[in-house]
Amino acid sequence: MSSELLSRGVEAGTSSHQNRPRKKAGMALRVGRWLPGLLILAAGMTMVVPFLWTVSTSLKPHETVLQLPPKLVPDPATLDNYRRLGDVLPFWRIFVNSVIVTLTSTAAQVFTSAMAGYGLARFKFKGRETLMLVYLATLMVPFQVTIVPLFLMMRWLGWVNSLQALIVPSVASAFGVFLFRQFFMQMPSEFEEAAACDGASPWQTFIHIALPYAKPAAATHGILAFMATWNAFLWPLFIARDEQSMTLPVGLSALNGRYSTDFALVMAGVVVTVVPVIAVFALLQRHISGGLLLGNGGR
Amino acid sequence: MNRVGLRRGWWVLFVSPSLTFLALFAIVPIITAAVLSFYDWDLITDPKFVGLGNYRELTHDSEFHASIIHTLVFIGGYVPVVMIVGLGLALMLNKRRRLQGLSRVVFFMPVVSAWVAVALIWTWMLNPRFGAVNWILEKFGFDPPAWLFERGWAMVAIIGVSVWKDAGFVMLLFLAGLQAIPDSYSEAARVDGASKFKTFRYVTLPLLSPTVFLVSVLLLINSFQVFEQVWIMTQGGPVGSTTVIVQQIVRNAFTFGRLGYAAALSWVLFLMIFAVTLLQTRLQRRWVHYEL
Structure with missing residues (x-):
C-alpha cells in the first residue's frame, strides 16, 4: 500500500515541480490523498485501543489496577485473574x-x-x-x-x-x-x-x-x-x-x-x-x- | 419444464424442518403473546381475562412513557451518527482495496463482540475516577463529566458506545452498496468537469440511496429494541433517566411477574416498529432513486 501511495506522491511532486504556479494545488492534492488514510488510522486506533486496554487490565495484579496514571503495559504482569x-x-x-x-x-x-x-x-x-x-x-x-x-x-x-x-x-x-x-x-x-x-x-x-x-x-x-x-x-x-x-x-x-x-x-x-x-x-x-x-x- | 412436474411434492421435504421449528418457536409464541396480552397472569394464580385492560393501563403508565421517550432520544442520537460515521468510513475505504482487508477486521472487532463485553469494557473505560477516558480528558485540561453516573451524560455515553460498536457493520453495508455502483458514472461526471463534492452529491449519493434506505430501515428496527448496553451500563439510571422499552417488558415479566401486561407492552413495541417501517417505505418514493 505505502509504496504505491508513495510513488503516486512522487509523481504529483515532480509534476508540480515542473509547473511552479501549480505547486499549491499539488500540496492540496497530496493532503487530500493522505487525509483519508490518516482518518482511517485514527478511527482504527479508536477501535483497537479499548481492546488493548482491556487485555492490559486483565493482566494486572488486583492491587495495581486502580493506579494512576494508568499504565498500558502491565508491570508486573500476571495470569492470576484468569485463574x-x-x-x-x-x-x-x-x-x-x-x-x-x-x-x-x-x-x-x-x-x-x-x-x-x-x-x-x-x-x-x-x-x-x-x-x-x-x-x-x-x-x-x-x-x-x-x-x-x-x-x-x-x-x-x-x-x-x-x-x-x-x-x-x-x-x-x-x-x-x-x-x-x-x-x-x-x-x-x-x-x-x-x-x-x-x-x-x-x-x-x-x-x-x-x-x-x-x-x-x-x-x-x-x-x-x-x-x-x-x-x-x-x-x-x-x-x-x-x-x-x-x-x-x-x-x-x-x-x-x-x-x-x-x-x-x-x-x-x-x-x-x-x-x-x-x-x-x-x-x-x-x-x-x-x-x-x-x-x-x-x- | 415437465421435470418440474415430476419433482412436485419434494418441496415439502425441503421446507418442513425449517417450517416446523418456525411454527413451534415463532408463530405459536407470537399468537400466544397476542392472546396473553388480554389476560392478567402471575404464573401462580389462574389467568384472568381482562379484555383491553392491559392496553388501557399502559396509556397511563408513566414509567412506560418515560421509557418510550428515552428510546426515541437514543434513536435520534444513534441512527444519524452511526450512519454518517459508517458512510464516511466506507467512502474513505472504497477504492482502497488493500486497506479494506485489515480495516474489516479492525472495525469489526466491536461488531462481533458480545454487547455485554463491550458494555463492560466501556463501563471500565468511562469510570469517572479510574477510567482511561477521563484521565486523558483531564490531561488535556477538560473537566469531564461522570458519564454513566450523571443525568444527560449517561445517554450520551450509551449512544457513543453504540456508535462505536456498530460503525463497522454500517461501513460494510455501505461499502457493498458503493461497490455495486459502476465506475462509469463518476468518471462521466469527472469528464464533464464536476468537482469531487458535486460528483458525490449528485451522482454517488443518489445511486447509493437504495442502500441508505435499507440501512436506515435496519438500524431503526434494531434501535427500537435497544436493551443490553443499557442493562449493563446504567440499569436505566441514574434516577431512571435511561430506561428503555425492552427493559420495561423484561421488568414487568420477570421482576413483577406480570406476564399479560408484559405481552401487551411487547405488542405495542411491535406496532411502533411496524408503523415506522411502513412510514419509511411510504416516504422512500420521495428520495430513493433506483437509477439516475
Missing part, C-alpha cells in the same frame, strides 16, 4: 456451554435454512408466496414479543436451565431462509438438469450440487449465526440463569454483578468471551458477502 475466574464461577463449564450451544445451533440453522431456501427457490407450488409472507412476517416481529410465551413453553417442557432451551428455539432462521432462497434463485438451472439426467433425486441434487454451490451464502449465514448465538444475551438471561447452564454473556453479567469493582477480574472474563469470536471472524471474514446482506446478490 480466579474459575474460582468465583464455573467459568470453564460456562465456556464449554457456549461452545456446544453455538456449534449445534449454527449448524442446525444453516442446514434447515439451506433446505428451506432451496425448496422455496427451486420448486413451484401453490401457496409458495404465502409461505414467503409468513417468513417475512416473523422477521418483522421483534424477538421480545415471543419471549414470554417461549418461557412458558420451556417451563411446560421442563427445559428451564437446560442447554436445549438455548438451542431448540433458534433452529429455524427466517433471515437464513431469505438469504439462501435469494442465492438459489440465481443458480443456473443447467446444474440441476444435468444431475436429473444422471438420475439423481432432488435430495441428491441438493446435497451434491446445490449445497456446494451455495457456499458463499452458507458462509455468510454461518458466521452471522455463530456470532448471534455466541453473543446472545436476552433469551439466555431468562432461561439459563443457573451457573451450570449459563453461556458466556450471562456468566459475564453475573460476574459483573458480584465483582463489579474488581475490574481486572471482569476484564479477564471479557477477554475470554471476546477472543474466540474475534478469532473466528478474522479467519473467516473474507467469506462474508456484504452484497448478500444488502439483498443485491453480489458475491
